[in-house]
Every structure is written in C-alpha cells, then in structure tokens.
Amino acid sequence: xxxxxxxxxxxxxxxxxxxxxxxxxxxxxxxxxxxxxxxxxxxxxxxxxxxxxxxxxxxxxxxxxxxxxxxxxxxxxxxxxxxxxxxxxxxxxxxxxxxxxxxxxxxxxxxxxxxxxxxxxxxxxxxxxxxxxxxxxxxxxxxxxxxxxxxxxxxxxxxxxxxxxxxxxxxxxxxxxxxxxxxxxxxxxxxxxxxxxxxxxxxxxxxxxxxxxxxx
Amino acid sequence: xxxxxxxxxxxxxxxxxxxxxxxxxxxxxxxxxxxxxxxxxxxxxxxxxxxxxxxxxxxxxxxxxxxxxxxxxxxxxxxxxxxxxxxxxxxxxxxxxxxxxxxxxxxxxxxxxxx
Ligand SMILES: Nc1nc2c(ncn2[C@@H]2O[C@H](COP(=O)(O)OP(=O)(O)OP(=O)(O)O)[C@@H](O)[C@H]2O)c(=O)[nH]1
Ligand SMILES: [Mg+2]
Ligand SMILES: [Zn+2]
Numbered sequence: 001x002x003x004x005x006x007x008x009x010x011x012x013x014x015x016x017x018x019x020x021x022x023x024x025x026x027x028x029x030x031x032x033x034x035x036x037x038x039x040x041x042x043x044x045x046x047x048x049x050x051x052x053x054x055x056x057x058x059x060x061x062x063x064x065x066x067x068x069x070x071x072x073x074x075x076x077x078x079x080x081x082x083x084x085x086x087x088x089x090x091x092x093x094x095x096x097x098x099x100x101x102x103x104x105x106x107x108x109x110x111x112x113x114x115x116x117x118x119x120x121x122x123x124x125x126x127x128x129x130x131x132x133x134x135x136x137x138x139x140x141x142x143x144x145x146x147x148x149x150x151x152x153x154x155x156x157x158x159x160x161x162x163x164x165x166x167x168x169x170x171x172x173x174x175x176x177x178x179x180x181x182x183x184x185x186x187x188x189x190x191x192x193x194x195x196x197x198x199x200x201x202x203x204x205x206x207x208x209x210x211x212x213x214x215x216x
Numbered sequence: 217x218x219x220x221x222x223x224x225x226x227x228x229x230x231x232x233x234x235x236x237x238x239x240x241x242x243x244x245x246x247x248x249x250x251x252x253x254x255x256x257x258x259x260x261x262x263x264x265x266x267x268x269x270x271x272x273x274x275x276x277x278x279x280x281x282x283x284x285x286x287x288x289x290x291x292x293x294x295x296x297x298x299x300x301x302x303x304x305x306x307x308x309x310x311x312x313x314x315x316x317x318x319x320x321x322x323x324x325x326x327x328x329x330x331x
Pocket of ligand 2: 044045046072117
C-alpha cells in the first residue's frame, strides 16, 4: 500500500531563512545591502563605480560575485573603493549562504551600503534571495528591448530596472517605450532608470531612489 | 547547471521527510513550478535520476506541473491562460485596454507518494 505525504514546501525556504537573518543583522546596524544583477558585460561593475562616486560621503563595500576570478574586485579597489571577492566555483548565482560566509562581523558596522555584483546571468540569479534590501536588474541597450518577455522572472522580482549604456541608443533599434510597456505589463509599479556609465548620466536619480526607498 | 542545484535541494527535502516518516521507498514526487520558472525539464529528470541513485528515492517518478502565465485585464478583469508570453498581444480581447501578465518563479514540492 502506498501513502501520500504532504510536503508543501518551497525549495527556496531554507535560503530565505538565511537571507532574512542577513537582512536583520544588517538593519540592526543601519547597513543596507543592494543586489545588482544583469547579463555578462551589461555594465554592472561600471555602474557600481559611478554609483559609489555619486554616493559621495557614504561608506560603501562592494562584494563581487564571480565564477572564478577577481578581476572586478581588483578594478573596484584600483578606483579607490573597498571590495571583496566571492568565487562561486562554478555556481551560476549567489545564494544567501555564500553571502553569509563572505560577510565579516564588522562589515555592517563599518559600511552604510554593501553593493553586491551578482554573477552575470539573467536566469539563475532571479528567485535567489541573498538578503538584499533592494534587488536591481540591469539591461544594456545592445541586449534589446524584448528581454522582459524572455526573462520575465528577474524583471518581475526586481525592485528597480536600469537601462544601461544609453549612449548606444542612436546605434540601435532599442525602444525605451516598448521596454517600459513590457516591463509595466509584468509589474505595474516597476521603477525604471536610464544610465550611461560612459557619459556619467542617470546616477543622481538612482541615488535618490535608493536613499528614499531605504530611508537610508 | 542551475537545474542541479535545484535537484539537490529537492533531494535533501524529500529524503529528510522520508526519514522523519519512516519511509521505505519514495515512488513519486509532485512538484509545482510558477509560470516564469526557467528550468529545463529533461535536465531536471536526468539530474534527479543520477542524484537519487542509492537513496530511498531511487527510481522515483518526478511529476512536474508548470503553471501557465495568466493574462489579466486591469480594466475589465477578463483573464485567460496562455502558453508563451514572448509574442503575446497585450490588448484585452474584450475591452481593448492593456493587460498585465501574472506568474512567478516559485518552486514548490507538493507531496510524495511512498511505501
Ligand atoms: N559605451 C558604454 N560602454 C559601457 C557602459 N557601461 C559599461 N560599458 C563597457 O562595457 C563593458 C563591460 O562593462 P562592465 O562594467 O565590466 O560589465 P559587467 O556587467 O560588470 O561585466 P561582467 O562582470 O563581466 O558580467 C566594458 O568594456 C565597459 O567599458 C556604458 O554606459 N556605455
Ligand atoms: Mg563586472
Ligand atoms: Zn478588458
């Protein structure tokens, strides 16, 4: 005789508990974690550098997630900012456990913001709560305006979407209106920003969004 | 790549449950995924098969149910299910206003059949 055992459990449940633990500890020390996602080369590292410059008097740590290198962390350090590297050893996304292991006890006291550059990927990074207070996804102009419909999960689960490399717009058929409409059909209250790290535009808006949303 | 981490999570949960319930063998595991869950079914089955080897779940069937995206009109509340949102016309067939797309990337183990 067979029997049925009810489980009714999300596979993300244990990770979520770890993520909530990180969030709670960070908040107790008024430190905020921001998860930056997007495909390889969409401009995550460049945006992070411009964003820190715009944040001026805030102390910021950048945690770089990469499969197997520390190129980005070294780049951030060479710009004069603090950075540590997490190597996932092949894993395609960061999870809360990986992040927790990389966090030193004094980070939350020392920094106002911790920016986390997730692995370059539009699929696997979504749905994995890493304990961030804000989840932001980047999409560069050369990638095309149809991406919300192809990768709905990540756009839907993000608190803000940033179109990067706006300086490429004249060379491309990317329609910001089309992109915005697609995004709004997935998420009615989506927040959309537009930047160019090359021309250094759009960063003040993101900064004030972060500060007002987090009341930081 | 991504499928293997998910299958490891599933295996851990079902084997834990099996142990707590003095299960001899797991026959079938039912899983429900959200419309936007981006996992390949054939890879999931393949990883499940190899990961369960030598465990109480060896040879178990993986019953996957993927929920469909729902297109929903904000104005007149008309709703319908669709297969693919890639080429979807978002104009409401009833009132002509713009529709929104409803779905998520959840991944839930519903239950399992055991002896
Ligand atoms: N024209 C232009 N180029 C940009 C912009 N932002 C980034 N780039 C260039 O795009 C390339 C990739 O930028 P990164 O910031 O390294 O992108 P990333 O997303 O961090 O890349 P990975 O970490 O490898 O996934 C570099 O050559 C940058 O100089 C931009 O706004 N405009
Ligand atoms: Mg980078
Ligand atoms: Zn309607």
